[in-house]
Amino acid sequence: MSGVLPACARSEGLAGKEAMHGYVVKRGMAGNRFVQNALMDMYARLGEMDVARRIFAVIDPRDVVSWNTLITGCVVQGHVAEAFQLVTEMQLPSSSSKEEEDAIVMPNNITLMTLLPGCAALAAPARGKEIHGYAVRHALESDIAVGSALVDMYAKCGLRRQGVAKEPGCSWIELDGAIHRFMAGESAHPASAEVHAHMDALWERMRREGYTPDTSCVLHDVGEAEKAAMLRYHSEKLAIAFGLLRAPAGAAIRVAKNLRVCNDCHEAAKFISKMVGREIVLRDVRRFHHFRDGSCSCGDYW
Ligand SMILES: [Zn+2]
Ligand SMILES: [Zn+2]
Numbered sequence: 001m002s003g004v005l006p007a008c009a010r011s012e013g014l015a016g017k018e019a020m021h022g023y024v025v026k027r028g029m030a031g032n033r034f035v036q037n038a039l040m041d042m043y044a045r046l047g048e049m050d051v052a053r054r055i056f057a058v059i060d061p062r063d064v065v066s067w068n069t070l071i072t073g074c075v076v077q078g079h080v081a082e083a084f085q086l087v088t089e090m091q092l093p094s095s096s097s098k099e100e101e102d103a104i105v106m107p108n109n110i111t112l113m114t115l116l117p118g119c120a121a122l123a124a125p126a127r128g129k130e131i132h133g134y135a136v137r138h139a140l141e142s143d144i145a146v147g148s149a150l151v152d153m154y155a156k157c158g159l160r161r162q163g164v165a166k167e168p169g170c171s172w173i174e175l176d177g178a179i180h181r182f183m184a185g186e187s188a189h190p191a192s193a194e195v196h197a198h199m200d201a202l203w204e205r206m207r208r209e210g211y212t213p214d215t216s217c218v219l220h221d222v223g224e225a226e227k228a229a230m231l232r233y234h235s236e237k238l239a240i241a242f243g244l245l246r247a248p249a250g251a252a253i254r255v256a257k258n259l260r261v262c263n264d265c266h267e268a269a270k271f272i273s274k275m276v277g278r279e280i281v282l283r284d285v286r287r288f289h290h291f292r293d294g295s296c297s298c299g300d301y302w
Contacts, residue, residue, distance in 0.1 A: 017042060037065045044073025062090075064105050072114045080118040084127065085179070087111065091283070092174055092256050107134065109143045116149040120156035128153045134258075137285060171235035171257045173243050182238040185230065191242065196233065199241040203232050206271045214264040236265045240272060240280060252279040260284050260302075270294050 021039060024030055036059045043052040056062070056070045067090045074083035090105050107115075112131055119128035132150055135141040141150070172181045182189060189195065215227040222230075231237075236257050243253035261269075261284040273280050274294035282289045290297035 017046065033059055033061075033063065033066065037063075037069055040066070040073075041069045044069060044076070047077055049073055049077055049079070062105065064108055064111070067105055068108070068110045068114065071111060075114055075118045075121075078121075080122050083115060083118055087115065088172065088179055089174070092172075092179075092254065106138070109140050109146050112140060112146050113149045116146075116153040120153050123157060125154070125157035125159050128157060169235045169257065169259050171239040171255050173239045173253070173255045175243070175246050180239070180242060182235045182242065184235045184238075185233040189238075189242070191245070194245065195238050195242045198245055199232060199237055202241060202244075202272060202275070205275055206268065209271060209275060211268065211271045214262075214267060217262040217264045231264050234262065234265050236261060236282060237268060240269065240282075243280075244272075244276060244278070250278070252281055254281045255283070257282065257284045260286055261289065266296065266300070266302075270296055 020042075024035055024039065030036070036055055040052045040055040040059075043049075043055065052070060052073050056066060059066050067086065071083045071086050074080065074086065087107055090107065112135055115131055116128060119125065119131065128150070131153075132141070135143075135146055135150065140146050169184050170181055172179050174180075180189060182195075186192070187196075213228040213231050215224055215231065218227040218230050236255055239255040239257075240253055243255065247253055261282055266289065269280050269282060269289070269291045271294065272278075273291035277293075280289075280291040282291070284302075287298065287302055289302070
């Protein structure tokens with residue numbers, strides 16, 4: 001069935017496709033992920049994005065093909081911003097806590113190839129550079145198709161290819177259906193002042209409980225006090241502080257980061273989990289960290 005559906009999408013007439021969908025439902029194949037992916041692909045190719053989204057919503061668990069199919073559909077149908085939003089979501093810790101490590105879905109070469117023309121369409125070279133950085137970190141740059149999509153993107157965005165700039169750290173958290181992004185030390189988020197103040201309060205408590213900032217994580221040539229101040233507002237700390245302010249009482253705080261978590265934020269998350277009696281789940285570029293009662297599931301090895 002998953003082999004027949006793509007052919008269906010290429011043929012004419014919606015009626016035949018609906019009959020095919022009905023057959024799938026009647027035969028009890030509607031819960032089969034391969035069939036669901038193929039059905040979603042069929043509807044996305046037809047421009048029936050609402051149907052594709054509805055199918056996507058019930059796939060459990062989703063694999064990288066599920067995500068790529070919807071992302072491709074969005075780019076092809078011109079919903080490029082939605083495509084980028086989906087890429088952010090696919091990297092968030094899943095809300096079901098079981099077997100999280102198995103359920104990690106990371107963008108692959110197909111995802112990148114799909115997104116790069118989207119950057120060109122939006123004339124968004126910054127997005128393209130982010131993708132380039134991701135490709136380098138995940139050894140996908142040498143993939144011929146990704147490489148040529150990168151060259152294409154730079155050409156269309158009117159840029160000389162200048163190598164990959166160091167990617168700034170960014171952490172994000174999903175609350176009430178919205179993604180909240182934080183960059184180190186920034187004040188772009190509407191609740192920024194409140195978040196910084198909350199981080200200050202946490203910092204004071206942590207210091208009293210024996211936490212010592214690990215300033216070796218700051219490379220800048222500045223004094224120790226200034227280094228400590230820079231550490232305090234790292235993106236993952238801001239996202240955690242925001243989660244503590246806004247997440248429902250007792251719920252785990254789930255944060256994702258685009259780079260590897262630094263030693264100091266790892267240590268701080270351990271302290272905070274114990275101080276506030278909450279679980280903190282941080283997915284960095286390498287793995288999941290589950291902070292509970294002052295220690296981390298990675299055993300400080302990551
Ligand atoms: Zn940090
Ligand atoms: Zn850890």
